[in-house]
Amino acid sequence: MNPVQSVAFDNEIALAKEFIARGELETGFAHIERAHVIGQAFVVPHARAHWLMLKVEFRRRRPVAAFGQVVRIVLGVLGSAVGVVPVGNTGGSDVSMFKRMPIASELQNIIDVGAPPDTRV
16 A cells, blocks of 8 residues: 555544544444545455444444454455455445445545556456
């Protein structure tokens, strides 16, 4: 992850944590999803985003969604490690973990700054 991506990822995570700490789980989760899109091609950021999603799902008391995040942690790490990720997928359990999704233009600009082209499926 280049410095631009790293800063953007960290900013989204920081915002997510602020909203979650105030009990604004939906808004916090949306920022984790943005972080997920930025970091999904990289093992540690990808796993970190899913870990935070898992924590939110426990707070929401949604066991099926929490289980979905556990699966995504394992498969997401593997996918990032081998360079196969569904581009733009927001990472929530309400979306197929294999579905490609459109990327918001501001996030695409961050990703384009330095993502190796072979990490995007």
